[in-house]
Amino acid sequence: MEWLGNGALPMGLVFMSVTVFGVLRRKAGHVLAARDYPALAERIGLTHRASPYKTGVGSLTGELGGLRVIVDPDDQRWIAVRYGDVDRPRIEVHTYEHNKRMPSGLRSFRVADKKLMGWFKTAYGAAEEIQALEALGPVLGPLRSIRQLKSFSITSSGLTAVFDYGSPPFIPVAIVQEVVPALVRAAQALAEAAVPELDPGSPDGENTNDFKD
Numbered sequence: 001m002e003w004l005g006n007g008a009l010p011m012g013l014v015f016m017s018v019t020v021f022g023v024l025r026r027k028a029g030h031v032l033a034a035r036d037y038p039a040l041a042e043r044i045g046l047t048h049r050a051s052p053y054k055t056g057v058g059s060l061t062g063e064l065g066g067l068r069v070i071v072d073p074d075d076q077r078w079i080a081v082r083y084g085d086v087d088r089p090r091i092e093v094h095t096y097e098h099n100k101r102m103p104s105g106l107r108s109f110r111v112a113d114k115k116l117m118g119w120f121k122t123a124y125g126a127a128e129e130i131q132a133l134e135a136l137g138p139v140l141g142p143l144r145s146i147r148q149l150k151s152f153s154i155t156s157s158g159l160t161a162v163f164d165y166g167s168p169p170f171i172p173v174a175i176v177q178e179v180v181p182a183l184v185r186a187a188q189a190l191a192e193a194a195v196p197e198l199d200p201g202s203p204d205g206e207n208t209n210d211f212k213d
Contacts, residue, residue: 033057033073033170040173044180046071055168060176064184067158071180073171081183082158089190090126091133093154098122103156113137119144119152132193136186143182146175154190159183 034057041048046062051074060071068082083089090106092098098121102108106124111117111134125133133154143149143161151162161179163171 029165029172030055030057030168030170033172036173040176044177057168057170064180065188067184067187069180069184071171071176073163073165073169076162077164077169077171078160078162079171079176079179079183080158080160081180081187083156083187083191086191087194088156089129089132089154089194090156091129091154091190092122092124092156093120093133094122095119095152096121111137113141115144116141126195128193128195129190132189136189139182139186139189143179146179148175154186159187 034051037058037060038048041060044060045064046060046069049059049061051058053074056074059074060069062069066084066086068084070078070080070082072078072080090103092100092103092106102124106126109123109125109130111123111130113134116137117123143152146163148163148165149161150164151160153160161183163175165171
């Protein structure tokens with residue numbers, strides 16, 4: 001037991017300790033989220049729904065600022081904001097390479113904010129939405145520092161942030177409190193920039209329903 005005398009620990013024991021600590025921390029985070037989500041829902045104006053899973057956290061849903069908000073740590077592991085009866089922005093932005101064909105009427109672009117642009121691997125948009133996105137650097141930029149954020153997308157359907165905090169899955173309360181307002185604010189700014197779509201039979205232009213889901 002010489003290693004006890006000189007204060008050194010075997011590397012195997014060190015690695016095992018780190019692994020055990022990581023597992024315990026994830027489990028503790030999961031338990032805290034399951035405990036605190038009902039109160040969080042009341043605080044931010046959403047509805048908490050209990051999880052059907054034994055180790056589930058449950059979901060948060062509702063409307064904020066005229067937008068549908070979904071926090072689903074159990075199945076999708078995402079925080080999502082969805083457009084309803086508003087003009088949907090003409091934009092397709094992802095933090096990963098997307099092989100989907102560029103929608104009609106959009107163009108590939110790069111925003112002036114280098115940090116924000118470096119985050120997006122796929123970026124298509126219309127002029128008004130591109131300009132709106134360029135102004136959202138201070139709103140969306142902080143999301144990049146969340147190491148567990150695995151992907152982020154902006155489409156005509158809404159904004160989606162996918163997380164991975166390990167298993168059992170959860171999204172910490174502090175992250176929900178930070179990300180939900182940021183996504184709602186960004187979604188509102190993009191919707192305000194959207195040019196109203198013309199009716200299919202309108203003599204003033206062509207049908208732009210390519211942007212609808």
